[in-house]
């Protein structure tokens with residue numbers, strides 16, 4: 001079940017020995033991520049899962065060009081990454097909606113900044129609002145929306161720019177369980193249209209398996225590293241609420257959780273959250 005790790009020039013993302021450290025006070029350094037190789041194919045949906053604080057966001061930020069690796073190189077579609085990753089659309093846990101702009105203005109703004117005429121940008125934004133099921137909300141302001149509706153606007157805001165790569169960091173983190181399922185299905189529907197490359201950070205193993213072609217597991221930090229790379233051979237199209245009842249899903253979950261469990265316990269032990277004898281972890 002472990003995936004092939006061979007990298008090719010057409011990869012959307014290619015991390016070659018990427019290590020990340022942070023400078024701390026008094027000249028100390030924190031080595032967050034040990035030298036890491038990772039390839040994401042041009043049309044692959046890849047999830048990164050790992051215990052809290054292991055370096056998932058750090059690795060994603062290096063891929064976005066927000067962090068410079070201490071060692072190693074990042075390539076995006078075969079080109080060395082220097083500065084911000086302009087091929088990527090980035091979706092954070094916190095959305096990036098501007099409260100003084102209406103929903104349609106928030107969606108259109110990316111195209112307008114890229115030089116598209118306002119009327120054309122609005123027309124495209126209206127199309128995207130229809131696709132995310134929010135056409136009736138075009139003239140509302142973000143603060144008039146539910147958390148799930150805001151996420152839909154955030155998706156439209158990113159996808160309207162047609163990035164070849166999506167970098168997603170716990171994008172559905174703050175949502176309730178049902179809304180997460182619905183957002184996952186919406187994401188998969190939109191993704192299936194042209195299968196952009198996706199690097200998706202989550203702490204939710206169910207979500208990772210249900211969405212992805214591959215699930216990458218990271219060890220507890222410091223000097224976190226990739227300890228597993230699992231192919232997810234579940235058929236597509238997938239409906240997230242249904243796929244969880246598939247026996248293959250359960251087999252995959254059991255296998256990956258076995259690899260992840262000790263790392264999750266190790267991470268909690270580091271923060272003193274569990275004792276040696278009473279380690280209790282929910283998957």
Ligand SMILES: Nc1ncnc2c1ncn2[C@@H]1O[C@H](COP(=O)(O)OP(=O)(O)OP(=O)(O)O)[C@@H](O)[C@H]1O
Pocket residue numbers: 022023030032050051052053054055056057058059203221
């Ligand atoms: N700017 C920084 N300076 C110092 N240490 C940092 C900095 N940013 C992150 N770290 C540390 O690097 C490690 C990895 O952090 P990161 O946010 O990538 O973890 P994560 O796996 O995304 O965690 P979570 O699942 O809790 O969001 C953590 O120990 C964190 O404290």
